[in-house]
Amino acid sequence: MEEYQKHVLDLGLIDSILFSGSAFDSELVKYYNLADAVILPSMDKSEAFGVVLIEGMACAKPVITSNLAGVRSVYENNISGLSFEVLNQQDLRDKVRKIMLDNDLRMQMGLAARGRVEKMYNQSTLIKKLEGIYTLL
Numbered sequence: 119m120e121e122y123q124k125h126v127l128d129l130g131l132i133d134s135i136l137f138s139g140s141a142f143d144s145e146l147v148k149y150y151n152l153a154d155a156v157i158l159p160s161m162d163k164s165e166a167f168g169v170v171l172i173e174g175m176a177c178a179k180p181v182i183t184s185n186l187a188g189v190r191s192v193y194e195n196n197i198s199g200l201s202f203e204v205l206n207q208q209d210l211r212d213k214v215r216k217i218m219l220d221n222d223l224r225m226q227m228g229l230a231a232r233g234r235v236e237k238m239y240n241q242s243t244l245i246k247k248l249e250g251i252y253t254l255l
Contacts, residue, residue, distance in 0.1 A: 150177035154224060155217050158183045161205060168192055176235045180227035182213045198231035
């Protein structure tokens with residue numbers, strides 16, 4: 119963390135970046151609401167879904183993720199977030215820059231993210247999907 123804090127200081131972003139360390143589950147909403155976007159730079163398919171994305175999207179935050187099948191299934195690219203090529207730092211940088219420099223786009227994608235969570239990840243929808251799985255067994 120010290121290395122990242124030094125980079126932030128060197129870039130003059132110390133008033134814009136919060137290094138919170140660990141947070142209790144009960145505090146997560148506060149941190150999501152402080153954020154401008156949620157970034158999940160997964161490097162391999164072991165992170166197959168990314169619940170953190172749904173949590174951030176529920177707080178009306180756009181997401182930026184690596185282009186992995188499970189992760190990108192959570193949101194709609196160019197609607198509620200942006201995807202970048204796995205391990206491509208320049209692509210990630212470009213997507214972060216795009217979101218951070220365009221307030222209207224960030225707000226629009228955040229609202230779309232919230233709408234997707236309300237539609238796709240609400241309790242009744244998830245129960246129906248789970249029931250469908252059980253009927254196949």
